[in-house]
Amino acid sequence: MPVYHLYFSPCSSTYDTTYAFCRAISQNAAIEVNLTDRETEVPEIPAGSVAVVAAPVYAGRIPTPMADKLARARLEGVKVVTFAVYGGRAYEDALLELNDLCEKAGATVLASAATIAAHVFVPDLERGRPDANDFAEIKDFGRRVCEKYAKGETTPVIVPGNRPYRPAYKAAFVPETDTAMCRKCGVCVAACPTGAIDAQDPSKTDINLCINCMRCAASCASGAKAQPAAAKAFITARLSPLLGGHKPNEFYV
Numbered sequence: 001m002p003v004y005h006l007y008f009s010p011c012s013s014t015y016d017t018t019y020a021f022c023r024a025i026s027q028n029a030a031i032e033v034n035l036t037d038r039e040t041e042v043p044e045i046p047a048g049s050v051a052v053v054a055a056p057v058y059a060g061r062i063p064t065p066m067a068d069k070l071a072r073a074r075l076e077g078v079k080v081v082t083f084a085v086y087g088g089r090a091y092e093d094a095l096l097e098l099n100d101l102c103e104k105a106g107a108t109v110l111a112s113a114a115t116i117a118a119h120v121f122v123p124d125l126e127r128g129r130p131d132a133n134d135f136a137e138i139k140d141f142g143r144r145v146c147e148k149y150a151k152g153e154t155t156p157v158i159v160p161g162n163r164p165y166r167p168a169y170k171a172a173f174v175p176e177t178d179t180a181m182c183r184k185c186g187v188c189v190a191a192c193p194t195g196a197i198d199a200q201d202p203s204k205t206d207i208n209l210c211i212n213c214m215r216c217a218a219s220c221a222s223g224a225k226a227q228p229a230a231a232k233a234f235i236t237a238r239l240s241p242l243l244g245g246h247k248p249n250e251f252y253v
């Protein structure tokens with residue numbers, strides 16, 4: 001049976017984490033659905049299929065474009081395994097929100113995970129993660145999920161989080177562009193999940209659309225886009241007490 005891999009992953013750590021999980025649960029390549037791409041929606045998935053649904057955590061929530069796409073999705077009869085990938089601070093209501101969205105779409109949540117990756121804004125926080133030990137844990141989680149699936153168990157998965165959820169993340173800055181380095185190639189314009197970057201002048205970004213995902217910076221081969229220094233300094237200072245920590249992954253089967 002094919003496994004669907006539905007992911008939102010602007011800077012690829014969510015994808016890397018859940019690609020490994022997909023490999024652990026199926027010998028066949030998963031059907032990849034990159035929901036980071038602005039135009040991509042959740043496709044029709046046959047009942048009885050397994051889908052891995054994965055998102056990073058933004059301020060303890062699921063990124064708004066991913067939540068909106070799941071709210072429009074139909075997943076009747078699909079068994080999902082959800083992943084919230086976060087940068088070592090906290091995941092708060094994100095996994096609960098992800099599970100609620102999947103259940104409202106008609107899916108059954110078979111299992112869930114909250115796993116660690118280096119923080120996009122402060123890469124020294126949980127630097128190097130997911131590492132070999134994380135991937136070993138993800139593989140073992142895959143084994144346990146396969147056992148549950150094979151037994152036909154439908155024990156509900158209970159994950160931490162509160163309703164109503166925390167407020168959704170709102171951009172506090174927009175990435176800045178070094179206009180001397182920018183070749184106006186348009187790659188960042190196409191990569192932006194929300195259409196926030198001006199196609200005529202890629203140094204202009206609409207703060208009301210921007211979600212601070214940093215996909216534009218990750219996709220710019222010229223290195224022309226970056227977090228503004230003041231925003232970086234502010235976030236680094238806020239998260240610095242957490243540096244040197246090593247948060248555990250959490251698995252719910």
Ligand SMILES: Cc1cc2nc3c(=O)[nH]c(=O)nc-3n(C[C@H](O)[C@H](O)[C@H](O)COP(=O)(O)O)c2cc1C
Nearest residue numbers: 011012013014056058059060087088089090117120
């Ligand atoms: C806008 C934004 C908000 C974030 N909020 C949180 C958070 O609340 N808690 C946390 O631990 N990490 C947070 N992070 C870190 C990401 O969850 C983490 O870096 C994740 O691995 C990014 O996934 P990606 O590489 O697939 O884009 C945030 C990152 C961004 C860009």
Ligand code: SF4
Nearest residue numbers: 182183185186188220
């Ligand atoms: S991807 Fe980089 S070089 Fe290309 S338009 Fe965007 S900022 Fe400029």
Ligand code: SF4
Nearest residue numbers: 192210211213214216
């Ligand atoms: S402009 Fe904002 S939303 Fe668009 S890719 Fe860059 S950080 Fe993400």
